[in-house]
Amino acid sequence: MKAIVAVKRVIDYNVKVRVKADNSDVDLANTKMSINPFCEIAVEEAVRLKEAGTVSEIVVVSVGPKAVQEQMRYAMALGADRGIQVETAAAPSSLDVARLLAKINEEENADLFILGKQAIDSDNNQTGQMLAALLDIPQATFASEVKIADGKAEVTREVDGGLVTLEMDLPAVVTTDLRLNEPRFAALPKIMQAKRKPLAVKTVEELGVTLSNSTELLSVEPPAERQAGIKVGSVDELLDKLRNDAQVL
Amino acid sequence: MKTLIIAEHENGAIKSATLSAVTAAAALGAPVDLLVTGNDVAAAAQAASQVAGVSAVLTAEDAALAHPLADLIAPVAKQLAGDYTHILVGASTFGKDLAPRLAALCGVNQISDIIEVIDADTFKRPIYAGNAIATVKSSDATKVITVRGTAFAAAASEGGSAAVSAANATVGTAKVRFVRADVTESDRPELDSADIVVSGGRGVGSKEDFAKVFELADKLSAAVGASRAAVDSGFVPNDMQVGQTGKMVAPKLYIAVGISGAIQHIAGMKESGVIVAINKDEEAPIFNIADYGLVGDLHDILPELVSKI
Incomplete structure (x- = not known):
């Protein structure tokens, strides 16, 4: 069984985002970049399925400039077998990424697609669902448990109010939620090994996909700051403020 | 211009995420229809028809829709999409699961988690976990949007009198089956x-x-x-x-x-x-x-x- 895992290079989740002075976008110059945390969970899940003997090959795909190879090599250090980079300059839309993944799959014919539920930069939460739609295959988003048996995937999803479990025919798309697993650390020998794993580079033109970003970014502003209030000295004072000043009790 | 909202409902009541989407839709200034899907939707459709600001309620009723599966609801909404310039869903796990699938079927990009409507094409949405607010403009003929519930007050669940009719859409068969729900039981508010x-x-x-x-x-x-x-x-x-x-x-x-x-x-x-x-x-x-x-x-x-x- 072949699994395709898509990964995105994003600002490291520990770095505080700054908006550019001209409000054109956020400032990513000289910023630490990492694999999107949800994508890392997706890679880990695929590796666990491989260790369990369910998955035989893991193909990691990333869309973007050459720098994304850094995150692809990291995914390979975790256990992905080979990589396909789709070279693009700008960050394409979720629909474009889904179309590129669908095109890649014409050659790859994967049985399972594991993607992060969202990237922590654009916070879109779209690509997995779009890929499932384009391939006309089932989806299970926000997964907290994945079991594969007899050509089917049983996936528990984290939804408002609790958990829902679905059974899907394969091929299928799974998007990962935080608690699906805790990714391992990449050991040094694995990092060295990963440098020798095959990594193919394809262009958007080669794949015959026309990028179609119909959503234009007009401006980016910092959010309205909330001001610090006052410290109160006791429970009585707190209740007094809440009852009489704020009038919320 | 016309807006369709895909309703999320439970025990015959329309969920607050949907009511917030109705308020966001009102800011677009066009008539608002609600689509209610499910197995037995009479009560939910009745509740939907009473939501203030709703022009019409469309229903898609089928045993296969007993559980809210995006794989089935997205194609139903796709069949109706031609009549609408905007399709909105609350940005709950229901909406986040559904909207991108629908957008891809329609061949359009999707706009996630809007917190403000500037005009019919332009919206504000948080990025980087709310550490920046983006203003985005969409040129898609049909805009598929999820609405952040906390940014829009819930529309009144009474006062409307929309007509209810069956949507002109067929329900497909899914390659996915509902197994079980483990719902957290609680008497506390949501x-x-x-x-x-x-x-x-x-x-x-x-x-x-x-x-x-x-x-x-x-x-x-x-x-x-x-x-x-x-x-x-x-x-x-x-x-x-x-x-x-x-x-x-x-x-x-x-x-x-x-x-x-x-x-x-x-x-x-x-x-x-x-x-x-x-x-x-x-x-x-x-x-x-x-x-x-x-x-x-x-x-x-x-x-x-x-x-x-």
């Missing part, structure tokens, strides 16, 4: 629509000590939330998580107990009306955004609060 939320963090200390948080919440008829640290520590289940990777809340009163105030938690609650922070660490970042801060041991403060409210 997190995303409660007037008061009491949330506990790692500082609460243990699963057992979290009872004190529940006690205060019950005294206030409040919903209970938690920080990711409390969830990761196993104090409470993940569906109680407030923050970037959990739920977005904006109650009138938010009481943060033993929560330090990580960026990702603040992203989920900073739109609250009044924020109270109770923490023994007076340097905790949560105090920078709290209207009222009380420094002290929550294990003493919580019982005192309960006894004095």
